[in-house]
Amino acid sequence: MIVETEAYLGVEDRAAHTFGGRRTPRNESMYRDGGTAYVYAIYGLHFCLNVVAGAPDHPVAALVRALRPVEGLELMRAHRGVQRDTDLCSGPGKLCAAFGIDRALDGVDLVAGDSLWVETGPGGPDVAVGPRVGVDYAGEWAARPLRFAVRGDPNVSRPRPPGWAPG
DNA sequence: TTCATGATTGAC
DNA sequence: TCAATCATGAAA
Secondary structure, eight states: OEEEEEEEETTTOTTSTTGGGOOOTTTGGGGSOTTBEEEEEETTTEEEEEEEOSSTTOOEEEEEEEEOOOSOHHHHHHHHTOOOHHHHSSSHHHHHHHHTOOGGGTTOBTTTTSSSOOOOOOOOSOEEEEOOSSOGGGGGGGTSOOEEEETTOTTSOSSOOTTOSOO
């Protein structure tokens, strides 16, 4: 269950890979239709998964930052090498490792349900909003409230956004 | 072909 | 707080 996301807003967003209209082999899937997966490698060590959310040639996407593991916990533990449930998918790189997601899944249709897909869930209004993580270089865009996390969920990555703690 | 850097993580 | 580690993209 997706419990944390960040929005990356097209060509104007200085923190986005598509800033300024850049179109490269890496970010090509960002320019595809909504429902497409955008998977990229980062820091030479990890992968991050995005759900493309715009119309074709309008490159906006949601970075999936954390999940609450529901099924396949044993396989996730094997992939991650950790035991605690909240260490399995509590970060964008972690959840890709847990699921075995890499660039081979870049561009797949997340609606069709072939290999990797997203299903609708309960959702709800109990969401904390805050600035995105690791984008300090993005000027005023670094402060924009584009990070969304389920309040009180222990799988939300650190640092927790303001208002995450219930109460 | 070279060089700088990052939508991170984990250890100290 | 800091190093690991390399795909990616821009410059040369």
